[in-house]
Amino acid sequence: MPTVTEERPPRALAEELRGLTHVDWTAVWAGPPNPGQALDDWCALFGWQPLTVERVLRVRTTTGADLTLEPLVSGGWSPVRSVTFTVRHLNADSQDENDLVLEQTAEVWPAYEAAAREVLGAPEFSGAWDDPAFPEPPNDRHWLPSRDFRLGRRDPYRMAVWSAKDPEGPVTVLTAKSGGVTRRGVGKRGVMINVHCYPQDAL
Amino acid sequence: MSAPYIPEDIGRRALGLRDADTPATDEQAGRIADRIMTAADRVGMSVPEYVRERARRLNVTPENPEVKSAFWSFEVPHPDLPPGKALSNMYIAEAWAESENEKVPGSARYLEGTRGGRALGNLRLWDTAVHRELNLQGDEGWDLAKSAWSTLSQRYAEAAKGEVVVFAQTAFPGTVLQTTELPALRTNPDVGPDNIKFAYAAPDDWPPVAREELGTDAVRAQAQFALEDKPLHVDPAEYAAKPAEERTAVLGKLSADVAQADASHVRITPLTADAEVAGAKQEGGKEAGASGPTAPTPVWQMGFTPRPTAAAKGTSAAPVAAPEPAGPGVGKAVTGTGLG
Structure with missing residues (x-):
């Protein structure tokens, strides 16, 4: 049977998303200061604790999520390209279960998507990897995967997107993405339900 | 704290290097993960085992033994960036090495530019998209990135010779510079504490006497000035408030604490020549440093020349005996896996 190695219930997802609505996104996108008191103070503004x-800066929220602040360039913390956290991680125990982990994720997906709707409202898009309305990336550096990649790998398996009304606010993306399997089908699949927050002017 | 002085040409070049850097897309992450998983499967290892083993075998030994090695940590403000934004010292180190190598080929290097550094960098281990594609759980991806780069950093520091340059004002506790590279450099018989030079002056918000005595390369190569509850801490303000004899005692205690800490430093077993050559062939190309003399050490100090004073004299860590060779188990771990 597939194994759940990380699981925060849908209500915890809603709680984290609610916390993120109070974040000063302009400050987040600009990036944190170097470690020390300045970093502690910067994190405290958002109720975070640096880890x-x-x-790559990782912080813990007051409600228990570990957020990753992915930098745009390597070697430094600023500017921030995205804020990411995982709410569920399901793993196949054998290669025979590689499709089962996708099916089981699809079963729990609606509960997570509904929890996000509670906080963010109706998404601009919500659908599966083969949805004809699945958004296309505007360029090859964009966070949205290309059509070929998505259809060839069924990845992301599910996705929902919300854009904040405030232009400095994030595009929030809930995804079910998989990994662990080579193109030749070797390896045991894992599927993560993640939240990614990107600047609205991200490539 | 004001910005450390960086020569304009180096700063501009570093900014260009930063602007050319881009994060991995999902497609790139997928291709990288595919390569790693396929290679790990071929040698019958898990992905973390394979990557860690690879980091132990990548070549960071300079072909020119006189090459000057650069180390870096954190970011610095840059005049061409908006207020509050900073530039990673990695790009400064890269820009400096590029500039020196243009003047004298093979005279300077930095970790990410070595053959081994480029190979490990190509795996994008700090990228969450790669973690996801590799299906690494929770902290597993971060732990893997940190351990692989720490291993390579330590081997890079252990392979350094003569003067080395650090692109940072101080070493922050818990960083690879403070926990891995500086201990390896201090205990490296070909480097030692007296050959560790900082490119930037000590922070100018330190009291003058602290800048004068704690700001020396020798003290900054040993102490950390940020976290009181971590080892090797010296508080610049408290230090400056003490009379001279007490300041001497503080530095003496620091020296003794560093000597004790360094005595337990264990070198990573060097690879056999055959294994290194195999790795070099696989990665292709030669590392900068094939010939030529060493680059001059940049000491970009504005209005401040650190020099030992009465209190700071003799503060270098006590000479530390060459570390014991690693046990046979460690040596065995790095041979015979068939990894390149």
Whole structure:
């Protein structure tokens, strides 16, 4: 049977998303200061606690999620390209279960999407990897995967997108993405339900 | 704290390097993960085992033994960036090495530019898209990135010779610079504490006496000035308020604490020559540093020349005996896996 290695219930997702509505996104996109008191103070503005001191900043929220502040360039913390966290991670115990983990994720997906709707309202898009209305990336550096990649790998398996009304606010993307399997089908699949927040002017 | 001085040409070049850097797209992450998983499967290892083993075998040994090695940590403000935004010292180190190598080929290097550094960098281990594609759980991806880069950093520091340059004002506790590279450099018989030079002056918000005595390369190569509850801490303000004899005692204690900490530093077993050559062939190309003399050490200090004073004299860590060779188990771990 597939194994759930990380699971925060849908209500916890709603709680985290509610917390993120109070974040000063302009400050987040600009990036954090170097570690020390300045970083502690910067994190405290959002109710976060820093977990790392270099390369990629990770913080813990007051409601228990570990957020990753992905930088746009390597070697530094600023500017921030996205804020990401995982709410569920399901793993196949054998290669025979690789399709089962996708099916089981699809079963729990509506509950997570509904929890996000509670906070963010109706999404601009919500659908599966083969949905004809699935949005296309405007360029090849965009966070949206190309059509070929998405259809060839069934990835993201599910996706829902919300854009904040405030132009400095994030595009919030709930995804079910899989990994662990090579193009030749070797390996055990894992599927994560993640939240990604991107600046609205992200490539 | 004001910005450390960086020569304009180096700063401009570093900014260009930063602007050319881009994060991995999902497609790129997928291709990278595919390569890693396929290679790991071929040698019968898990992905973390494979990557860690690979980091132990990548070549960071300079072909020119006189090459000057750069180290870096954190970011610095840059005049061409908006207020509050900063530039990673990685790009400064890269720009400096590029500039020196243009003047004298093979005279300077930085970790990410070595053959091994480029190979590990190509795996994009700090990228969450790669973690996801590799299906690494929770902290597993971060732990893997940190351990692989720490291993390579340590081997890079252990392979350094002569003077080295650090692009940072101080070493923040918990960073790879403070926990891995500086101990490896201090205990490296070919480097030692007296050959560790900082490119930037000590922070100018330190009291003058602290800048004068704690701002020396020798002290900054040993102490951390940020977290009181972590080892090797010295508070610049408290230090400056002490009389000279007490300041001397503080530095003496620091020296003794560093010597004790460094005594437990364990070198990573060097690879055999055959294994390194195999790795070099696989990665292709030669590392900068094939010939030529060493680059001059940049000491970009504005209005401040750190020099040992009465209190700071003799503060270098006590000479530390060459570390014991690693046990046979460690040596065994890095041979015979068939990895390149």
